[in-house]
Amino acid sequence: MISFFKKRKKNFPDFWVQYASKFETKLPTELQKVRFVVLDTETTGFDYDNDRILSIGALNLQNNTIAINQSFEVFLDQHFYHAKNIEIHGIMQEENKERITEIEALMFFLEFIEDSILVAHHAGFDIKMINEALKRHGMPNLKNKVLDTSILYKRTLIKSPLLIPQEQYTLDQLAEKFDISTKDRHTALGDAYITAIAFIKIVEKLKSTKNFSIKKLWR
């Protein structure tokens, strides 16, 4: 079984091997040193099989600081373009943006994220979309740890009989609660930025709770 995997591994593209090798070292235990990558994808729809990623926005967050020159924004050239998405995302096919192929986007993305901890709002969706794309090109799933702000946020709510938590919180609701401007909503990097600020505020809140440790974030 093990030898089988080793054999397969050799068929992966170099950039995957490079990416996978980053996970050999352990993550730092201090929160300030941990590198988070906050990301968002814009897609043609919500169907994992038939829909495609149109753009990926991601930024680097470390010690509550976002370095703009270390952010990531790519637009993909997709044949499966659905006109209906123009309305939501405002990504026009005609728009004059440099577009790259899916495999290029994945390559740059893996190179960017390395072994960071990924953060996204409704992370399950974005990660699955990316994993599906990886699968199309014969690669396994992402290896990173993933945090979902829509779930983390619920942990910041006070326990009160007067407050009934909602099942789901949208990114707009979080932006409203945390007073974050939504001017760049529905662009991948714009949403990633909103998510990042919300994430920082959520973690700051959780930090003030009893016996907080970085491991608690995964719980």
Next chain:
Amino acid sequence: MKNTISFRVADFIKNYPPFNEIKLKDLEELSQEIKIVYKVKDAVIFDEDEKAHEYFYMVHKGAVALSRNADNEIVDLCDEGDIFGLRPLMANEDYKIGAKAYEESILYAIPISNFKVFTKSREGVSNFLMESFASNTRNPYSVGRKGKLFQESPEISVTPPTNDLLDLQSVNYSKKLVSCPPDATIKAVATNMTKKKVGAMLVLKDKLPSGIITDKDLRNKIATGEFPITARAKDIMSSPVITYPTKMTLAQAQMAMMKSGISHLCLTQDGTPNTEAIGIISKHDIMLELGNNPAVLMKAINRARKFKKIKRIRHSIMSLLKGYLAQNIPLTLISKIITELNDACIKRVINISLNKIDTTPPVKFAWLALGSQGRSEQLLHTDQDNALIFEDVPEDELADTKKYFIELSKRVTKGLHEIGYEYCPAEMMASNPEWCLSLTEWKERTLHWITNPGKDEVLLSSIFFDYNHTYGNQDLVQQLTAHILSTTQKYPIFFVHLASGALQNPSPSGFFRSFLVEEDGAHKDFFDLKRRALMPLVEGARVLVLSNQVKSINNTAERFEKLAEIEPNNQELFLACSYATKALLKFRTKQGLLHNDSGRFISLDTLSKEEKIKLKRTFKTIKELQELLKIRFKVTNLVG
């Protein structure tokens, strides 16, 4: 790589000096290298004597306090769009002033190496930096008074705050000139003055100031009948206008007004009446600048058109509060004034929100303040607790009507958040559909609480029943109050539950009369002043007042005074309670101002012996009050 975020950053910084001197294209380049830094409240950005960073900073959101270690006094408060930490940029040295996040803040860290080209190539940039750098590090004479300064027009407050002696502070004048041509009718002049809420109007002829009309002119010349109402502006204006140059200090402006016995100065390009008028400065502007007068602040609140402006006024209200406490003015008086001002701020926020919505409210409504604000006990910024009642409508209109008021409430709560009231963590706000109800729905809701007094219901009613009308229709509120009083009378068992709720807060002192402190959480080893000391008094007063059918007294201290009047046999205890409430409230306020928080949690080792003794004295009163509640409402049977 230029991206969505770098564009957004460029779009923000381009509005503030020195960046407004730089081409947008260059800013977009520069923005790519900027770092966005988030700081929690009280987090240090750099310390005095710390090695210089490779960045200087701009406040994007929040506020940053600059201070020296020696006296820990705030030298300057930087707001959105202000820059700080310029020393490494200007003079290759370590920091001489420390910077700390005064509120939770988002900062832009601008790399000095990338910025330096602009200081060399653009004169405007380097001049601005030189000026603000020099003023930020000049002698600290006005340190103590600085916090009381208040800038009248945030739109034009781009000049960085300086540390000059107060009187040498240059004046902020309003650039939005309210003016009229010489042949404007008096009616048009008066209408416009009323609309713009100003006391004077400039009469301009070919952009040059030819006269000025003040309230006084209207009174002395029109109301007396000296001139008919059909007269023109030029007939009654005072002329020639006394003009001054824009570069003028507060002291000079005051002197100029005194010398000529006038209340408004016209500022022109070169200071003579022969150049274009640029601004006008009134006595009011100067008073505001000097800033610690409730009447002036009140006027400023009512003139504010933006939330941001109110936020600034609230800074001044806080310094006013500090001043009052330092002068040991009785708390009853302090809280009356501060509550009035806070109330006016909230009213103004509602007004602004109403103006922002295109349609007028479909029916009458009232905005209620709940909790401490409802009891007029809120001196510091705390959470907002509020609710809304609207007039009954036919059933088929209920959904739409409610939708309107929730939309309105969302704007109001957002506005309140912007001026410094945190959102209520339990969502007890009018923007929550549960707290935005028609009169009938509120009657049903309160009836349910009173007749089914479970734990939650008692908690809900205890928060809600201290409501106070802040805005809108009084009648709706009175109807609800009448309903609640008559219902509680029919279901006396409710009082027993309310009283038992009041007894559930843990006692403030332990067996050996030591303070009981929190055992875990973020405030471990702190004394919870609100929960252990103030709440038992507040809740005791509430149940006693309700059971005595006393209407419309919400303030806890006043409630006890009223109770002392109603029950002469308990007079001594109730007066002691009233005193204890005031003492604790004052104590909390002082603590809050000291630490720039709500003052709720107190670290015992920072208290002096005298303060501890004073606190413990109030605990005795609390204990006696709790005994009285137990006996009167026979609570023991319930809690067991």
